[in-house]
Amino acid sequence: MITKRIIPCLDVRNGQVVKGTNFVGLKEIDSPVALAEEYSRCGADELVFYDITASSDGRKIFTDILTETARNVFIPLTVGGGIYEVTDFDRVLKCGADKVSVNSGAIKDPSLIGRAAKLYGNQCVVLSVDVKRVNDKFTVFAKGGRENTGLDALDWIKRGIDDGAGEIVLNSIDTDGVKKGFDLEMLAAVCEISSVPVIASGGAGCIEDFITLFRTLPKVDAGLAASIFHFGEVAIKDLKAEMARNNIPTRIV
């Protein structure tokens, strides 16, 4: 049976890994290539590289890092950040990415999902969504969580899947960085309407949060986190051993 995936996310700016809390107050950590190799050794099932550079110089540094990572790390790589056109898909796929995650780019031009899916296949297109409760409604935010789009999250996700998104990353802004566990209520609502894999993001603080996630919501396919892995608060080896003890299908290396 397919195992539940554990996915460290590396936010990269100016060639270094960073992670903020609630998207503000960024702190620099380590070399992305070294970190990626280490995660792969410890049993990460996939890696997400997120380009949070704004400048074109920074973009070049990012693709160089991606290339270097793909030369040395042999697990699936997803790339996000700065993806606004199919040419951006092409740029990162050539550097060794397997999947490309779209967020603000798809909000700006929703036809991007369908066009990319047609060119590269649905399995290549990941729709990443930052969602926050506004008046008790799951609402899509753009630009790293700064801008309320007014879009209903469930409608937006349904539309994305119809257009060809092969996977959903659901990042709850409400629980991101809080480390009190994943947003189970929001995830349950998305799993209910999703015919494609759902990756939970935002809120993991300890191993038990992943166990609760996969036990409560068996439809969730993967758990994604950043700082708890970067700071060593959760070791992937320990996490996977605990998943195995709880009979959650997992890949042990």
Added chain:
Amino acid sequence: MTVIVDYGVGNLFSLASSLRKIGEPSLVTSDKTEIEQADRVILPGVGAFADAMKKLADSGLADTLKKVAAKGVPMMGICLGMQLLFDRSFEYGEHQGLGLLKGDVRPIVTDPALKIPHMGWNALSFTRPHSLFRFIKEGDAVYFVHSYHAVDCDESVIARAEYGIPVTAAVASGNVMGCQFHPEKSGDVGLNILRAFVSLKERDL
């Protein structure tokens, strides 16, 4: 020297990188002479069967591959590249494959609660011993992304993966082999399968 056949389908960067990682010299090429002179050949591929087959046929590479296979050169198809080795595929119609392995390629029909494509890490269960597996063990997980798989291929199947139904994971018949999963994306297990492939001797086949 291992030749990776470049026929305009899919991303060969990771595959070439994985061979470099295991110390195997490789060449990504669409040149027929270079393919014919290879010590071994890898046929990659992602996307639609019909498009890929058309590209192989139009470029004349289909004939080159058949010639190379007939000479006994070790050949490995990966993902769609493996499916192309079979007689036929039923992906959007009926299409002829290279016919190097007996069997058809059909949609994965399984428990409706399970998502299609079959995507992620799944364990290999061996159906018979094979030299390709000499550096890995039963139950090791590899990375899959596919919606179709080979059927009616009992003669060549060497490993399956459980996904509501037994999914055809790896096949081999003499010098012609295939992996439905991506060894170049399957961590050390995948590298060890490639390592076994590039060190195959005639007596192993």
